[in-house]
Amino acid sequence: MARMNREEAVRRLLGQSPPPVPPELSARAARRGARILRRRARARRVLWLLVLAAAVAVTVWALTARPWVEPPSETTPPLTGW
Template sequence: MNRLEREAAARRIMERTPPRVPPDLCADAVRRGNRLLRRRALALRLGWLLLFAATVAFTVWALTARPWVEPPSETTPPLTGW
């Protein structure tokens, strides 16, 4: 297909009448958009809730386990003052 044939084919396509748009297309798009926004907001809330729960769980673990404190010695200290 050379350039002239492509141009002629493009003109034929552009001269056709555009396809009919369904009358309820806008309402369907708005409904779908609202549903997507609600799902995204719910996912965002669940993400923040999960982050908060993980923070609380880590804080409780850190306060009970106290990983910054040196563990007690397993051996007895040397006797001094005898």
């Protein structure tokens, strides 16, 4: 499409009256927006619960396994001087 043709097409589109908007459009948009916000809030709450559960699980594991303590020796030291 040549540049002049595009400019003419744009002028024609801008010269026309805008298409009619359905009267219930704003109500539908508001309902959809509220639904999206509720869904995001629910997802955020679930993610926080998962983070909390993971933190509790790591804490319980650390308290029971005590990974910072040196493990006991697997072999006994040699007996000398008997």
